[in-house]
Amino acid sequence: MPAGPARKPPDQKGRVWIAVCFALAAAVRIGFVLAFPTIHGGDAAARLAHADTLVLGYQLPLPQLFVALGKAMSDDPLLVRLIFSLWGAVLASGLTALLAVGFGSRAALFGGLLFACDPLLVHYSIVPYQEPVAYGLLAWAFFLAAVGRVRLGSFLMAAACLCRYEAWLFLPVFVWFSGAPRIAALAGLPILGWMSWWQGLAPGGLYVLDIDAQANRLPRVAYLGGKLLEYETVFLPALAALAVLLAVRAGARGLLGVTAGLGLVIAIVVAFGHEYPPGSGAMSERLIHLPVLLCVGLSAAALDRIGGRSRPAFAACLALALVFGGRNIRFERALLRAAAKEPDLALSREVATTLEGQRSRLECVTVAAPSVDPALLRAYVSKVGASFGDVARARERAAELAGSSPDRDRIAAHLKARPGTVRAEPGCPLLVIVDDAQPAPGSATQIAEVSAGPRRARVLRIPR
Numbered sequence: 001m002p003a004g005p006a007r008k009p010p011d012q013k014g015r016v017w018i019a020v021c022f023a024l025a026a027a028v029r030i031g032f033v034l035a036f037p038t039i040h041g042g043d044a045a046a047r048l049a050h051a052d053t054l055v056l057g058y059q060l061p062l063p064q065l066f067v068a069l070g071k072a073m074s075d076d077p078l079l080v081r082l083i084f085s086l087w088g089a090v091l092a093s094g095l096t097a098l099l100a101v102g103f104g105s106r107a108a109l110f111g112g113l114l115f116a117c118d119p120l121l122v123h124y125s126i127v128p129y130q131e132p133v134a135y136g137l138l139a140w141a142f143f144l145a146a147v148g149r150v151r152l153g154s155f156l157m158a159a160a161c162l163c164r165y166e167a168w169l170f171l172p173v174f175v176w177f178s179g180a181p182r183i184a185a186l187a188g189l190p191i192l193g194w195m196s197w198w199q200g201l202a203p204g205g206l207y208v209l210d211i212d213a214q215a216n217r218l219p220r221v222a223y224l225g226g227k228l229l230e231y232e233t234v235f236l237p238a239l240a241a242l243a244v245l246l247a248v249r250a251g252a253r254g255l256l257g258v259t260a261g262l263g264l265v266i267a268i269v270v271a272f273g274h275e276y277p278p279g280s281g282a283m284s285e286r287l288i289h290l291p292v293l294l295c296v297g298l299s300a301a302a303l304d305r306i307g308g309r310s311r312p313a314f315a316a317c318l319a320l321a322l323v324f325g326g327r328n329i330r331f332e333r334a335l336l337r338a339a340a341k342e343p344d345l346a347l348s349r350e351v352a353t354t355l356e357g358q359r360s361r362l363e364c365v366t367v368a369a370p371s372v373d374p375a376l377l378r379a380y381v382s383k384v385g386a387s388f389g390d391v392a393r394a395r396e397r398a399a400e401l402a403g404s405s406p407d408r409d410r411i412a413a414h415l416k417a418r419p420g421t422v423r424a425e426p427g428c429p430l431l432v433i434v435d436d437a438q439p440a441p442g443s444a445t446q447i448a449e450v451s452a453g454p455r456r457a458r459v460l461r462i463p464r
Helices: 010-035 044-050 061-074 077-101 106-115 117-125 132-144 152-161 164-177 181-198 218-232 237-250 251-273 287-307 310-341 341-355 374-386 391-401 408-416
Strands: 364-368 430-433 444-452 454-460
Touching: 010 077, 010 106, 010 117, 010 237, 010 251, 010 310, 044 061, 044 251, 044 408, 061 132, 061 454, 077 106, 077 117, 077 132, 077 251, 077 287, 106 117, 106 310, 117 287, 117 310, 132 152, 152 181, 152 454, 164 181, 164 251, 181 374, 218 237, 218 287, 218 408, 237 287, 251 287, 251 444, 287 310, 341 408, 341 430, 341 444, 341 454, 364 408, 374 391
Parallel strands: 364 430
Antiparallel strands: 430 454, 444 454
């Protein structure tokens, strides 16, 4: 796209496909939320378990605000999941809107079908993650700037900068693209405010950029590339490559520029993103969000070019998009079925269900469970040191986290209860002991036992 808000808004067909994409994406995500109550993902569980905390670690605060809002309105985590499902629809429709304004309604049709059903985008928008909020705001910010609504676009860009650090990388491009740099530059105010408040990129004792010179970057590329193929198959990258070749032949400098720009951002994210577990050469699979968005957008552009040649070609491209969309839905369903059977998640879900039948609304629950792996805490401190961070504060944080438990967070995330109901401290009328983390008190009465694979939890009532 050329710089400046000079492009026309989508035509009527384009607007229809944007709305259809939003409705389809929302329906797909809400359907999965209702069908699969298991909450997958460590960060998602932590967000729900600590819904009364706005800033979690180094993470930017805006997505957590929607978690807090959902939990304030309902104890049931279902509402939070529905809110983030709608954010997933915002992301899919925003990307479709960009295709509509950049290529036309036919590209919006193909892109809308692919974005609405993409398994990665679905998987991380049916539980509370930052990506659908951050990239949804980012997509609509660029769309609004493209059609001349720079002030509103700048507001959304500023909001995106409070969601994920990757959004910061897009700010210079947004300022240039908007055609109104003085207005668009105001979107950077949240960045200045955040850095001024913390005197750096994040609170002391944490690190945002992995600048460890000893870390091997090449295994990251192989790992994330494998994840991309796992979610999208070889078909989507191949179609995206075809779009680039067609753009080279046609001299489509705008499309090539967008591809190169996104490629640069992806390279920065892979080079300086968090390696997890440290030393493994792996990263969170969520870091393939930008490659997926790029591949899907380019694939829609390729289908647009091919489908514009004739009616039979259009029908074939539409059938291909529908078939691939169906494959994506089946793939995501298989992922969620596997997550529901995974012992850690199944145990937490079933313990929460058991507790809901045993506790009154005001009763708290003590959960005794295995603590976080000390090796991970040591590796975290080492990474802070390698990134020239505050090592002393990192050690303090590690000591504070030494008694935390992923099982406790997962149980709290699944439980229909106010934040703070699930605790580590003794003194609650209900006690859950996971994998014999402690002996049962002699006065306690066991009221249930839950098993999932090799894992076991006992639910006990403590007499008052």
